[in-house]
Amino acid sequence: MRTDVPHLLAERAREVEAHLESVVPSAETTPTALHAAMRHSLFAGGKRLRPALVLESARAAGLDPPTPALPVAAALEMIHTYSLIHDDLPCMDDDDLRRGRPTCHVVHGEAMAILAGDALLTLAFTHLGEAAQRGLIPAAALPRIVTTLGRCAGTPGGMVAGQVLDIEGEGKELDASAVDAIHRHKTGALIEASCVCGGLVAEPPEGIVKALSQYGRALGLAFQIVDDILDATSTCVALGKTAGKDIAQGKATYVSVHGLEAARAEAKHQAEQARGALASLGERGEPLASLVDFVIQRQR
Numbered sequence: 001m002r003t004d005v006p007h008l009l010a011e012r013a014r015e016v017e018a019h020l021e022s023v024v025p026s027a028e029t030t031p032t033a034l035h036a037a038m039r040h041s042l043f044a045g046g047k048r049l050r051p052a053l054v055l056e057s058a059r060a061a062g063l064d065p066p067t068p069a070l071p072v073a074a075a076l077e078m079i080h081t082y083s084l085i086h087d088d089l090p091c092m093d094d095d096d097l098r099r100g101r102p103t104c105h106v107v108h109g110e111a112m113a114i115l116a117g118d119a120l121l122t123l124a125f126t127h128l129g130e131a132a133q134r135g136l137i138p139a140a141a142l143p144r145i146v147t148t149l150g151r152c153a154g155t156p157g158g159m160v161a162g163q164v165l166d167i168e169g170e171g172k173e174l175d176a177s178a179v180d181a182i183h184r185h186k187t188g189a190l191i192e193a194s195c196v197c198g199g200l201v202a203e204p205p206e207g208i209v210k211a212l213s214q215y216g217r218a219l220g221l222a223f224q225i226v227d228d229i230l231d232a233t234s235t236c237v238a239l240g241k242t243a244g245k246d247i248a249q250g251k252a253t254y255v256s257v258h259g260l261e262a263a264r265a266e267a268k269h270q271a272e273q274a275r276g277a278l279a280s281l282g283e284r285g286e287p288l289a290s291l292v293d294f295v296i297q298r299q300r
């Protein structure tokens with residue numbers, strides 16, 4: 001049976017938002033300025049794609065319902081949101097629109113935006129530790145979840161390293177392999193982590209973890225290629241963030257290096273790779289396969 005993806009995403013977003021609400025300090029908790037800044041970006045109506053990938057990967061790995069993976073889903077969204085807050089800072093991409101609203105530093109000031117990002121990153125790991133201590137996620141699975149997440153969010157193979165490559169590449173003529181490396185680190189690694197860490201909560205056989213990792217790698221690259229295509233072809237209103245930024249900032253993208261048609265073809269190719277990686281999961285992989293279609297067809 002085909003998955004109703006909009007329904008699935010709405011359900012998963014509702015679950016993870018309720019969970020985040022129970023974990024993130026209220027705006028009345030001291031220091032209020034910090035918590036208001038964290039909440040400004042966290043509860044801004046993102047697609048919650050990474051949490052959905054965590055939960056559906058856990059389900060595909062045998063955890064049904066995947067509720068025990070909610071702390072991992074929340075941790076992924078906290079780390080993703082921290083990266084967006086820092087990416088929008090004046091010293092990075094200097095953007096004033098994100099998720100359809102003014103960016104964190106525009107509303108809460110630069111110092112509080114930096115600290116909100118720091119606090120979301122650290123809270124993600126605190127939350128995972130506490131969830132394991134309370135028996136919500138299996139304690140035996142925690143070391144690998146934390147290590148995978150830290151590696152994919154950090155350096156040298158993860159998102160922070162990718163952000164550095166992205167900054168260093170600005171205004172330069174990069175070749176296809178350099179753009180590929182930026183995309184795989186900056187965006188792909190955290191998407192792969194979502195799939196692997198979600199799966200790990202189910203403590204499945206190693207073959208399933210490997211399949212989820214291959215799926216996440218291909219999906220992550222497809223996601224960022226589509227992001228490049230949308231940046232070149234869409235509008236600020238449709239995206240909820242500034243369109244046309246890549247050219248304005250002299251960034252090398254799949255579109256600038258390969259052209260629009262070749263970028264579309266490569267996104268399709270990566271989508272096929274992602275679907276192919278699910279073969280060993282059979283029917284249980286169907287929701288993840290449907291999420292590939294969503295990523296390829298998304299308009300924001």
Ligand code: FPP
Nearest residue numbers: 046047048083086087099160163186187227
């Ligand atoms: C959009 O996600 C996000 C990306 C395309 C990832 C871009 C990568 C960075 C900003 C890395 C930054 C790293 C550091 C360390 C500053 P989305 O379309 O799922 O957004 P949504 O959650 O708002 O829907």
Ligand code: MG
Nearest residue numbers: 087092093166
């Ligand atoms: Mg950026």
